[in-house]
Amino acid sequence: MTASSTPAPASPLTTELTLRLHDLMLRTRVLEERLITMYKQGDGYFWIGGPGEEAFNVSLGLLVDKGQGVDHDYLHLHYRSSGTLLAMGADPVDSLRQMKNTVTDPYSRGRNFAGHYSVRKWNVAPVSSPIEVQYSIAIGTARAQAKGTGAKGISIVQGGDAGTAEGDFATALVWSSRKGQELPLLMIVTNNRYGISTPFAGQHGYDQVAERGKAFGMPTAVIDGNDPAASYAAIKKAMDYVRTERKPYLLEAMVSRLHGHSSASGANFVKDESDCLALFEKKLEDKKLLTRAQMDEMRAKYTHVLLEASKKVREEPPPTPESIWDHVFADKNYVGGEK
Amino acid sequence: MATMVQAIRMALHVGESKLGVTDIFGEDVGPPLGGVFTATQGLRTTWNTPLDERGVIGMAIGLALAGRKPVAEIQFCDYAFNTIDLLKIAGNTCWSTAGDWNVPLVMMTPVGAGIRGSIYHSHSFDAQATRIPGWKIVMPSTPRDAYGLLLSAIRDPNPVMFLKPKALLRVKSRPGEEIPGEPADEKTLSKMIDAPLGDRSAWKPEWPTLEELFIPIGKARVARSGTQVTVLTYGRNVPMCVAAADELAADNIDAEIVDLRSLHPYDWDAIKESVRKTNRVLCVNEDTEITNFGEHLIRRITEELFYELHAPPKLLAGAHLPGIGLADALEMASVPQKDGIKRAIAELARHQP
Ligand SMILES: Cc1ncc(C[n+]2csc(CCOP(=O)(O)OP(=O)(O)O)c2C)c(N)n1
Secondary structure (H helix, E strand, C coil), rough: CCCCCCCCCCCCCHHHHHHHHHHHHHHHHHHHHHHHHHHHCCCCCCCCCCCCCCCHHHHHHCCCCCCCCCCCCEEEEECCCCCHHHHHHHHHHHHHCCCCCCCCCCCCCCCCCCHHHHCCCCCCCCCCCCCCCCHHHHHHHHCCCCCCCCCCCCCEEEEEHHHCCCHHHHHHHHCCCCCCCCCEEEEEEECCCCEECCCCHHHCCCCCHHHHHHHHCCCCCEEECCHHHHHHHHHHHHHHHHHHCCCCEEEECCCCCCCCHHHHHCCCCCCCCCCCHHHHHHHHHHHHHCCHHHHHHHHHHHHHHHHHHHHHCCCCCCHHHHHCCCCCCCCCCCCCCCC | CCCCCHHHHHHHHHHHHHCCCEEEEEECCCCCCCCCCCCCCCCCCCCEEECCCHHHHHHHHHHHHHHCCCCCCCCHHHHHHHHHHHHHHHHHHHHHHCCCCCCCCCEEEEEECCCCCCEEEEEEHHHHHHCCCCCCCEECHHHHHHHHHHHHHCCCCCCCCEEEEEHHHHCEEECCCCCCCCCCHHHHHHHHCCCCCCCCCCCCCCCCCCCCCCCCCCEEEEEEECCEHHHHHHHHHHHHHHHHHHHHHCCCCCEEEEECCECCCHHHHHHHHHHHHHHHEEEEEEECCCCCHHHHHHHHHHHHHHHHHCCCEEEEEEEECCCCCCCHHHHHCCCHHHHHHHHHHHHHHHCCC
8 A cells, every 4th residue: 555654564364353354344245235225225314334444444343442431442433334333243233223213223213324323332422424523522532541540441533534624633633642641542544535526635735644643743554444454453553552652643544435425426336446345355265265155155144134134124113203302411421320 | 709700610629529520621721820710720620722622622522421520611602613513512412322422511611791802702602502402501690600500510411501701700799699608708718719920830729618509500590579571681681680670760660680590491480470470571681683592582482471461572682793893882882781771671661552
């Protein structure tokens, strides 16, 4: 891939991990395809998601220290993070529920778009639609985990390349790198070279977003996010640094956008982008870890399971009109531990 | 008798020593300054932020999500406008996650005119604030209410905006409005908790033993009781309206001044009770008059209490101007003043259906 200030060491994955990564990447792809189909069949109003980011996002999900509270990692994600959630153990059927906006949708009870996850028991902060705001919010959980607090977890924030033009990205750079007050913040940019229709060069004067980290004295890396081995190794290296040093790190992963920006641009498969899953499957075949037939069979099975699940989800109830008034205010301080 | 700014400082002290406040922060909030209005002097958990309001609000949300209890300051509400989408997130997080998360933070910010602050230190925020659902919004007009409302804001599991009427920050409480535990003598209190001018690196406050006082959010206070006209107001305009009403008493006009204290949720029962008694309503606030919070109150009063009214409800608010000019005459002509309030009350009192 392109220039990297601290090149990630090529760490060969164990066979077990290789197969696990593949399995989760495939499950994620099948989920996204099901969500797109649901959208196209009128079982949802909007689709946005992460086909093309599975290699990176699944690796991230496997490496997260999952749990609740400051001793575990906080995740401030955006709308392409299904791979991360599935790797953490989320049920793909819950994503179908959010697409269908049923009352059983555990992330928002029918209130929010697909891919807008929220899982407090795993420190997954709510994904919200405004671009880049998660970078301003992530500094807060990171401060609650800063050196001196004794907290073991770190905060991880992720967004696209175009969004880094927002002030919130600069906020995260500035606040996380103050000398003596550094924050344990892993800043991730998944760069698909587009913001909706505007190409990277139309938004930025530099070649890589990661360059900006250097002015703030933080280690940076640019990696091939289509390569699960490179992604896994680079995320691990960055996390280890943030976890032990309690300081920020900026990691830029070059990824693909395989179904365009969202359903607003048609959500059809884009042929001229690298497909991390196809590339990985080719490698697995070459290495004789899995045969094409085995992988086809897995795909057919996962596809069938989600097709059947989507039929069931269709029968699940929508939220009631009166429920609009629920949860405007919290009656207890749940995040403060009140039950 | 404490000033409002001392009351706020004492509430924050109680907050950080008894109510779990972990972080009090904002631009120049920590040492050495302790806030541009001295509201955060001598506190234990204060710290300075970069000059970045979006960062201040984002930080507060993040800290709250991580189980801390932050009190964030925006130095002047005039500089909170670039944070509005983050304020919306603070307000919608509990709702959009169907109760998965809550965001227990307090944002405090000085608001309003009255100090000749020119175009960018005179803004009001109540109209904006009340358009951000999911927040509770309070605005005191006395030091005691500032103390009690801030303690309630700190204890609340939701985001609460504490609007500080900057023209009242140095005004002392009146007898009967003491903060429980404050020393009777104001010089003693000042010696104990006001930082000395100049080098204060070795200075430490000596906090009085304060009692907790929770003024409930959502409860108004009758600042002056009367029978002929109801004036619904808050913040800086409360003492102004009371003074106007006191002067009108000589003309046999008896106005009731209701200090709302909470703009959301607001005390509809108290409003109803007063309007049913007087049958005439005036809303007074400093925000620009088009799409003004007082307009909302008038709309609801008109819809729900129409047949109780003996005169068309009236709004006295800031002129719909792009700014408040610096010169005396300009500021005075831009936001309600005592004489205008007197005229408006008198007109309502004399109006014959
Ligand atoms: C603050 C804000 N402005 C505009 C939008 C509309 N919008 C949604 S996604 C998007 C492009 C984001 O591009 P990028 O950050 O590169 O992420 P990507 O979608 O490519 O992963 C825009 C402009 C928005 N959601 N929020």
